[in-house]
Amino acid sequence: MKILVGYKRVVDYNVRIQVKPDGSGVVTEGVKLSPNPFDDIALEEALRLREKGVATDVVVATIGPADCQAHLRNGLAMGANRAIHVVTTQAVQPLTAARTLLKLIEKEQPDIVILGKQAIDDDCNQTGQMLAALWNRPQATFASKVEINGSAARVTREVDAGLEVIDVDLPAVITTDLRLNEPRFIKLPDIMKAKSKPLETIPLESLAVESGDHLKTTAYAAPAKRSKGVMVKDVAELVALLKTKGLV
């Protein structure tokens, strides 16, 4: 069984995002870049399925500029068998990403595709669902537990009402939620080993993907700040204030 994992590079989640003063974007120069945390969880799940003997081949794929190679080496060091780098200098929107991943699916014929539920930069939460639709296959989004039973997967999903369990026939797209697993740390020898693992580069143009980048971002702004309120000294003052506001 083969698993394809989407592995996006994003601004590290610890970076405090600053909007440029002219509103043309957010400051990304010189900030730390890391794998999207949900994608690390996706890769970890694929590796665990391989360790359980369910899968044999784990392929990580990314769509991004030339310097994403180091990022993919990170995925290989974590344990992926090989990597595919679709090279483009443009940031692609989810529909384009899904169409591109579909091309990789046609080439690789995976049994399971695992993606993060969303990237923590654009927070779109779309690519997995779009890919499943274009592929005409099931989607199991926001997964917090995955069990493979032969030709189907039983997936527990984190939904607003609680935990929903569904069965999906394979092949299928699964997107990860936070509690699916805790990704492993990469050890030094694995970084060395990753250097000799296969990494294929494919120019995005060569895949003849119809662009789905239909949205134009025209302005960036810092979020409206809540003003700092008052500090009260005791419960009596707090309750009195809440009563004045008609809240209790």
Next chain:
Amino acid sequence: MSKVLIVAEHLNGKLNSSTARCVTCAKAFNAESVAVLVLADAPDAVAAEAAAIAGVDKVLTVANPANTHAIAAVYAPQVVAAAQGYSHVLAPSTTFGKDLAPRIAALLGVAQVSDIADVLGAYTFKRPIYAGNAIVTVEAPADATLVATVRTASFAAAAAGGSATVEALNLTMELPTHTRFVELQQGKSDRPDLQSASRVVSGGRGVGSAENFAVIYKLADKLGAAVGASRAAVDAGYVPSDLQVGQTGKIIAPELYMAIGISGAIQHLTGIKDAGTIVAINKDGEAPIFEIADIGLVGDLFTLVPEIEAALG
């Protein structure tokens, strides 16, 4: 002029208030007409609720046993068929809508706008990125169907008082059977629903244990409030994950939000920034939660919370 189709979210025969919030969003760009689509096994009760929302012109129903559970792969092709002639398809930015809307957009071959937080025009919206640390203005093409999810905390629910017509659609299409519902595990609770409650009491890591969470529940019951939690409290196993408030949990806008023993990580603050009044109780006076709280009180929650209960009489 915009003709808007809203996909109704419902569970156990009840319409979710997120649907009425989508109506308010549609009205914000002066939609010419608003229709609500109810996909269900037996849609009548939900359709009647949707028809009573002020501003809804028409309710469309598709009765089909395949629609008993909201399976995106089953719903999406039906929405696409029903959306013919509509300029906009909206769904709430809840797990229901997030699961479904991109599947609809991909079938239509259009981009999707996620998490509309503000409306500047029928095709121009503001939405949060980077966990709410930046707000972008996005423009979608006006010559394609606009598919979007609506950040429910940003829009009040449209009031009752409508009397829309209900029309049954007869969609004949083959629906996939590759995705099957097994079960929904719901925390049993007679407390108000976290997503729509007007008062919420939340506990964080400072509560210390699942047993200690009893103090949060007691105060919530006194106030008739829903109970929430920070990610730290959920990760520590104090409460189930469906109580999580924040960027990766529920984004809520109650009139009163009480954050107890919550330090206020950015991802938590993102989930509550539209709340009316935020009260923070924490023993650390330097905690970031106090930067955004309307009312702050420094001290030991195990002393203060029972005192609040007593003071409420």
